[in-house]
Amino acid sequence: MTESFDAIVAGYGWAGALVADQLAGAGYSVLVLERGEATPPSASGWYDREPERDGRRWRWQRTARDTVTLRHTPARRALPLRTLEVFGSGEGTGGSGVLWGGTSTRFHPDAFRPATVHGGRVREPANFDLLDWAVGYDQLEPYYARFEGILGVGGEPDPHPFAGWRSGPLPCAPPKDDDGLRLVRSAAAELGYHPHTVPAALLDADHVNTLGVGRSPDPLRGTSIATPLNTVHPHAERTGRVTIRTGAKVRRVTHDGGHARGILYSTPAGDRSAAAEVVVLATWTLQNTRLLLLSGIGEPYDHEAGTGVVGRGYAGHLSIPTTGYFDRQLSLPRAQASIGFVDSEPAGDSVGGAFHMTPSLGPLDPWESLTVPSETPAWGAGWKDALVARHGTKLSDVAISEALPSPRRFLDLDPRYVDADGDPLLRITFDWTENERRLVDRHGAVSRRVLAAAGASLMETTAPAFPYDVTRYQNTHLVGGARLGDDPGHSVVDPWLRSWQLRNVWVVGASAFPSASAPPPTLTAGALALRAADDIVAYLSGRPR
Amino acid sequence: MPPLQVRQASLLSQLFDLWFPATADGPAASELDVIPFVLDRLASPWGAGLDRYLGEPFEPETAGFVRQGRESPAQVIADGLGIVETFLAEHGVPAVSDLDQPLRQRLVEGLRAGALGHGSAEFFWTARQLLLEGLFGLPGSGPPRPGALWLSSSSKREG
Numbered sequence: 001m002t003e004s005f006d007a008i009v010a011g012y013g014w015a016g017a018l019v020a021d022q023l024a025g026a027g028y029s030v031l032v033l034e035r036g037e038a039t040p041p042s043a044s045g046w047y048d049r050e051p052e053r054d055g056r057r058w059r060w061q062r063t064a065r066d067t068v069t070l071r072h073t074p075a076r077r078a079l080p081l082r083t084l085e086v087f088g089s090g091e092g093t094g095g096s097g098v099l100w101g102g103t104s105t106r107f108h109p110d111a112f113r114p115a116t117v118h119g120g121r122v123r124e125p126a127n128f129d130l131l132d133w134a135v136g137y138d139q140l141e142p143y144y145a146r147f148e149g150i151l152g153v154g155g156e157p158d159p160h161p162f163a164g165w166r167s168g169p170l171p172c173a174p175p176k177d178d179d180g181l182r183l184v185r186s187a188a189a190e191l192g193y194h195p196h197t198v199p200a201a202l203l204d205a206d207h208v209n210t211l212g213v214g215r216s217p218d219p220l221r222g223t224s225i226a227t228p229l230n231t232v233h234p235h236a237e238r239t240g241r242v243t244i245r246t247g248a249k250v251r252r253v254t255h256d257g258g259h260a261r262g263i264l265y266s267t268p269a270g271d272r273s274a275a276a277e278v279v280v281l282a283t284w285t286l287q288n289t290r291l292l293l294l295s296g297i298g299e300p301y302d303h304e305a306g307t308g309v310v311g312r313g314y315a316g317h318l319s320i321p322t323t324g325y326f327d328r329q330l331s332l333p334r335a336q337a338s339i340g341f342v343d344s345e346p347a348g349d350s351v352g353g354a355f356h357m358t359p360s361l362g363p364l365d366p367w368e369s370l371t372v373p374s375e376t377p378a379w380g381a382g383w384k385d386a387l388v389a390r391h392g393t394k395l396s397d398v399a400i401s402e403a404l405p406s407p408r409r410f411l412d413l414d415p416r417y418v419d420a421d422g423d424p425l426l427r428i429t430f431d432w433t434e435n436e437r438r439l440v441d442r443h444g445a446v447s448r449r450v451l452a453a454a455g456a457s458l459m460e461t462t463a464p465a466f467p468y469d470v471t472r473y474q475n476t477h478l479v480g481g482a483r484l485g486d487d488p489g490h491s492v493v494d495p496w497l498r499s500w501q502l503r504n505v506w507v508v509g510a511s512a513f514p515s516a517s518a519p520p521p522t523l524t525a526g527a528l529a530l531r532a533a534d535d536i537v538a539y540l541s542g543r544p545r
Numbered sequence: 546m547p548p549l550q551v552r553q554a555s556l557l558s559q560l561f562d563l564w565f566p567a568t569a570d571g572p573a574a575s576e577l578d579v580i581p582f583v584l585d586r587l588a589s590p591w592g593a594g595l596d597r598y599l600g601e602p603f604e605p606e607t608a609g610f611v612r613q614g615r616e617s618p619a620q621v622i623a624d625g626l627g628i629v630e631t632f633l634a635e636h637g638v639p640a641v642s643d644l645d646q647p648l649r650q651r652l653v654e655g656l657r658a659g660a661l662g663h664g665s666a667e668f669f670w671t672a673r674q675l676l677l678e679g680l681f682g683l684p685g686s687g688p689p690r691p692g693a694l695w696l697s698s699s700s701k702r703e704g
Contacts, residue, residue, distance in 0.1 A: 067598040070610075082598040083611050369696065370681065379564040379653055379673075388570045388699045417600045425600075469609040 013095020016282035017228035021236035022533035035249035036092030044218035045225035109137035111517035143527035149210035155199030178333035187453035193341035201226035222335035289481030311411035313480035322447035324456030333360035350438035399443035479513035496535035548587035559641035579679030625668020
C-alpha cells in the first residue's frame, strides 16, 4: 500500500529542512526523502574532525551512484565528472548545510533587478539572458529577518552603504577581529571601501535561536556554525509530524491530469512510492532541475530555438582568490570571522561587481597553510623550507563575482550517461566568457591593492583557468535551471516557487534564482524557502493566495 | 590483498623522502608515518576506485577535466612505480637515493611532465596528493597527522 502524507519534501539541506519544519509546525504530516545517510549531531555545527568513512569526503555527493556531465559548448560531447572537484554538493541529512562557511549576507535591492540594472551596459546583449526576479527586496525582507533569527547571524549593528534596509538589527554580535582581519579592515578603509565584519552564522558564544534551539562554540575553533541540524531539525523533530527517510533517492514526481500525486524513489531494497497533497523539491540546484526534466514537468530549454524554460538560466559565481604573504607571523585567530567589502564600481567593459572577503586563517586545518608562492620549488628541501617559512604569514582575499546567465549556459539530460538507477545524468553546458576574464583582471587587482596596503610583501592571484577547469574547486554557488518569474513563458516557478505547470509542486532552493548576485546564495535561498513554506501552508489550509 | 607489494611500498617511501626530505627544519616523510597511512588509503574504497563514477563509455583524457581513465588510484600508483623501477634499472641503481642530483631532477620532473611514459603524470599527481594527505591529513577531516603537528610546532606563530 502506498503511504500518504500531507507533503513530501525531497532533500534535507537548508531548503528542505526549513520547509519541512514550517509545514510540520502548521500541523501537517511531512515525509522527508534524503538520498544520503543520517548525519550525526554536532552541537557546534563543525564536522571537520569527524572520522572519515568509506574513503574521502563522505558528506559529499557520492559520484559512484550519481554525478553530472559537463561540456564547454553545445558542439562538444559531454564527459562525466567521475569525481566532484569543482563544486561539492552535500549528501545526508543537513545536505550542503553541513558543508558551508556560514556567510549570511543579504542581496542588495538592485540584485533583484539584473535586467534593469545591467541590461543597458552589456556590450553583447545576445550573450546574456537577464531576467528580473519578480520578487523584490522589500517582499523578501521579512523572510531574511526570519532566517537570520533561525541562523543566529552575527554582524555589525550598522549596515554598510551597500546593504538594503532592515526591519531590525542582526540577532547577534560578530566575533572580534583578529590580527589579520584588523590589517585588512584598516587597509580597505584607507582605500575608500567600506569594510565590515561579514554577517555570518558563526558565533563565539552560546546562543539559543528563535526556534528555541541552542548551540555552543567548538572549543578548538572558538565558534559554532549554524547547520540545519543544530538550528531547525530539533524543532521539526519536536512536532512529531516529520518522518525522515534516509537512503531514499527521489527519481520522479508522479503526476497525472496536471496534478502531482507523489514521489517515486529508490532505496537499497528497491523502488518505493509515496503519495501526498503537496510535493516539494529541495534537492539543490542541479538535482531540482534534473528531477523536473526526468518527471516531464515544464518545457525543457532548447538553446537553438530559444524556447522552453527548464534548464535555462544556469549561472553562478566566479571565485578569484588572492593570497598576500607577510614578512611576519600573524597571530592565531581565536574565532572564525571574515572582513568583507563590496566593489560595485563599473569598470571598463566588465559587467558585475564583486563581494570581497578575507576569512580568518583557521588554526585547525593545515591545508589552509600549505599555500606557498608560485616560484617555490614543487618538491624537495626548497618546498619544505617554504612551508615552514610561510606558515602563519598569509591572508587570502577572495573576490566573488557574478557569472551572469547566458543562452549558452544551460542544463539538460545527458543522452549517453546514466546513474545507478538507470536514469540519465544531468548535463551542464558551461564555460567562462570574456566578461569573466575582465572581472578576474579587475577584482584580482583590487585584492592585491588591499593586501599590499595591509602590509603584504607579495600578492598572488590564482585566476580561474580558461576554459572552465573542473579539476580545481571553484565554489558551490550554482543557481538557475528552474527560475522564478511572473510569466510562465520565461520561468519555471512563480514568485512563490510554485510550479506553473503542476500547481501542487514547489521547487525550492537556488534553482529558482534568475541570477546569482555577488554574495553567497544561502541566506537568500533560505528566505525564499520560508516564503514558499507560507504559500504551501496557505494552499494546504484551503486558503490559497 | 595489500594494494602494494613490500618492494613497491619501499620504492614509494623513497620517492616521498625525495619530495619531502629530512632537513634542519624537521624529519623526512618516512619519519612522519606517511607510508602506513598511504597504504590504508590505497586499500580503502577510494583507493579501489569505488567512489568514482564508472559509467560507460570511457573517453580519452581532456585537458582541464577530471580523470576519465578506468584505473583505480591503487592501479595508477602500482603502474607508476613500475615506471620508476624501469628508470632506476636504466641507470643501474637499486634505489632512488642512489641517483645523483641531475638524475633525481630528471626522474621527478619527467614524471611531473608525463615524459616518462603513459600514466607517469597521473602517477605524479596521485602520489603527490597521497603524500600531502599522509603528511597533513585529509582536507577537513580526520585527526591531525604527524606532519601537521610538525608544521605547527615549527612555526613561530603566536597563539
